[in-house]
Amino acid sequence: MQLIVVSNREPYIHKKAGSTISVEQPAGGLTSALDNVLRTVQGTWIAWGSGSADREAVDARGCVRVPPPSPSYTLRRVWLGQSETDNYYAGYSNRVLWPLSHVTLDRVYYTKRYWESYRKVNRKFADAVIGELHEDSLVWIHDFHLCLVPLFIKETAPSATVGHFWHIPWPDWGTFRILPQARDIIEGLLANDLLGFQIPLFAKNFMNCAQEALSAVIDPERGSVVYNDHTTVLKAFPISVDFDSFQTMAASKKEYSIRHLKKQLGIAGGYIGIGVDRLEYTKALLKRLQAIDLFFDKYRSFIGRFTFVQIAVPTRLSEPYISYKRSVEDMIARINMKHAQGSWKPIVYITTKVEHHDLALYYRIADVAIISSVYDGMNLVAKEYIASQVDEKGVIILSEFAGASEELSGALPLNPYDIETFAENIKRALLMPAEEKRSRMRALREHVRSNNLSKWTDDFLQALESCRERPRRERDGAFLFFDYDGTLTPLVDDPRSAALSKSTRDLLAGLRSVYPVAIVSGRTLFDVMNMVDLRDILYAGNHGAELWDGQRVIIGSDGPVDPQAIRAFLQEITPAMAGIPGVMIEDKGVTISVHYRNVDGRRRQDVVERFRHLADAYRNTLSLVEGNMVLEARPRTVWNKGDAVAWILRTFGAGRLPLYVGDDATDEDAFRVVDQAGGISIGIGMKTGAPCYLESQAGIEDLLSWLGQTGNP
Ligand code: ADQ
Secondary structure, eight states, X not given: OEEEEEOSSOSOEEEEETTEEEXXXXXXXXXXXXXXXXXXXXXXXXXXXXXXXXXXXXXXTSEEEESSSSOOEEEEEEOOOHHHIIIIIIIIIIIIIHHHHTTOGGGOOOOHHHHHHHHHHHHHHHHHHHHHOOTTEEEEEESGGGTTHHHHHHHHOTTXXXXXXXXXXXXXXXXXXXXXXXXXXXXXXXXXXXXXXXXXXXXHHHHHHHHHHHOOEEETTTTEEEETTEEEEEEEOOOOOOHHHHHHHHHTOOHHHHHHHHHHHTOOSSEEEEEEEESOGXXXXXXXXXXXXXXXXXXXXXXXXXXXXXXXXXXXXXXXXXXXXXXXXXXXXXXXXXXXXXXXXXXXXXXSOOOHHHHHHHHHXXXXXXXXXXXXXXXXXXXXXXXXXXXXXXXXXXXXXXXXXXXXXXXXXXXXXXXXXXXXXHHHHHHSOHHHHHHHHHHHHHHHHHTOHHHHHHHHHHHHHHHHHSXXXXXXXXXXXEOSBTTTBOOOSSGGGOOOOHHHHHHHHHHHTTSOEEEEOSSOHHHHHHHHOOSSXXXXXXXXXXXXXXXXXXXXXXXXXXXXXXXXXXXXXXXXXXXXXXXXXXXXXXXXEEEOTTSOGGGHHXXXXXXXXXXXXXXXXXXXXXXXXXXXXXXXXXXXXXXXXXXXXXXXXXXXXXXXXXXXXXXXXXXXXXXHTTOEEEEESOOSSSSEEESSXXXXXXXXXXXXXXXXX
C-alpha cells in the first residue's frame, strides 16, 4: 500500500533566516497528528509549499525527504502565487468555509474570485496527486481547503481509492445552504469513497445536506450516500493524540523542572489554570477571559491564589485575526491591571509556540485546563492535557460544543455563552475533592489511552482499505419499480377492466422473494393495491401522492395539501366536460383525473384544451399532469412518481440499484430519479427519456422472468 496524504498545510516548513535555512513544524492539530502516521507507514505528503526557503529545499519535482534529520517519507510541495494565497487560502478557505462550518455566520465573507481561485488551486492539488498515484495507492485528503480534489482525481482516475477527513464541524443544511457553491462543495466531497468526520452529528448533518442539495440517496443506518452511481461511506472517526508520548514527556519532568517553570512564570504558589490555543475566534478566548474576570470579581479569596496561563500562538495573520488578537491582548491587560496584587498577576500570557515536550509540563502542573470553543471539530488540547496528567490531580472544563465533549464525559461540561456558570465551574474545578478529581481523571486517561492517535489512523485507513476492496459498482442488489397500466397490463379502454393476468402476478410474486418490489401507479392507492393484490410489496398510488409502506398509508407531499382547491376544480371540470361523450372523470380524493381514451379522436383536443383552460385558473395551487389519454389535476405540493420513488429508495433501499419500468409521460419523473441514483430506466414503447426500452407491453413477462433468473441486473 502506498499512502498519499493531501493537506493544505505542510508538516515541515523551510524558512530563511539570513543566509541559513531552518526547518519548522507548524503548530496545529492536523499536522502534528499526521506526521506521526507518515513516519510509520511512509509514502508521500502533498501540501502547499508556504515557507520562504521551501523552493530551495526541493528537487525538480518539488519533493523533499522529511523529517530532518532522519527522513522517512516524501513531502511534495504545491506552489501557489500570491493571488492564490489571498483568494483560495485566506479567502475561500478561511473567510468562507471556516466561519460557515463553525456557524459564525457574520464572519463569512464571500466574493466570486475566492471561488475561482479555490477551484484552480484544488485542480493543482489533484494534478499533484495524480502524478503520484500507483495502482495500490490510498489517497487521504484532509479538511475544508480541498473539497474539490476528490472529484478532480476521480475524473482522471476513477478507480483510485480516495478518502477525506473533515477536521472541523459540518453544520446543518439550514446553515450550509447559505453558501453559493453548496452543491459544488458537497458534490466534490461525494466523489470520495470514504468521508470521515469527528463525531456522528457532523456525518448526519452532511448526509442531510447531500440529500437536500443533490437529492442524493442516503442510508442513515448504514451511513452511506449514493450519488451519480457512486457510494460514499460516511463515518465518525474521533481524532486523538499520541497518549504514550505526552504521558512520557510529562512523567519525565523532574521536580526541579516544575519549580523552574513556576518561577519563570512568576507563580509563587496556589492553583494554576491553562489554556492552549491557536489565537482563533472559534476557541472563544474572549469569553474565557470574561469568565476569569468574573471569577475573580465573585470569588475574591482566589486573588493571588489562582494564576491562569494562556498560551496562544498567533494564526492566519490577517483580518479578522489581527483585530481578535488585539482584543485578547487588551482584555488581558485590563484584567491584569484590575486584579493584580504585588508581584502576582492573574493571567500569564505566552504568545510563542511551545514545543510539545515543554507543553507537556505546562499541562502537568495545571490544576485546571479550560477549553471554551464556541464550536470545534474535536480539540486536541483537551486530550493532550489528559494524557499529560500523570499525577491525576487536574480537572478539565470542556465546552459542550467541542467534538471532544462527546467522548470525555469526566470533564466539567461548559456552555461558553453562559459566563456566570463558566466562572462557577472554575471554582468548582479548583475546589473539587482530590478523590473526585482523581477518579474523573483516571477514567478520562483510560479513555484517551485506548482511543489514541494510532487507533484513529488505523481505523480510518482500515475503512479506506475496505472501500478499495468493495467492487466499484457493488450494490446490495436491485430494487424493482413497476408502473401498472400499460406496463404490467395492456392499455384498455375501460381502466376498470385492466386486470393483472395470473401469469404476471405469479412472476411478480416470485420476484418479491428476490428483490424489494414497488408498484407506482396513477390509480388511487386503494385501487392499485386491489388490482395487484400481492402482499409484501410497496405501493405508490395517485402518481406518488399516496404511499403504502407495508403498514400504513402516507400522503406524500412537500407542504400542506389544501383540499379546497381540488374540490372546487372538480365542481368546475364536471360541467365543462359534460357535452363530450366518452369523457370519464375520476375523483381520486387528493387528485382528479379526466380519462379521454374513449372520446372520439376528433374531439380529444377539445378535452385537452378545456382542461388546460380551467387548470390555468388554478395554476397557483394545482398542477396539471398530462399522461396517456388522461389528464390530472394535483395540488402543487403533492409528490409525483419521482418523489415517491426517491422516498422509497431513501427509506427502504439505499445502496440498491433501482430499476424502473414504465410507459407513460408521468413515469418520466421517476426515470430521472432512477437515473440520478445510477439505476436503470426501462420505457415501454418509448425510445425517448428512458435509455432502455421494451418494444411493447407484450414483452413484460419476458422481462420479469429474466429478472427472476438473473441475480443482479
Ligand atoms: P486546530 O483548531 O488547529 O485544528 P486543536 O484541536 O485545537 O486544533 O489543536 C491545536 C494543536 O495545536 C494542539 O496539538 C496544540 O498542542 C497545538 N498548539 C496550539 N497552540 C500552541 C502553541 N502555542 N504552541 C505549540 N503548539 C500549540 C483542527 C480542528 C480541531 C481538531 C483538529 C484535529 O479545528 O477541532 O481537533 O483540527 O483534527
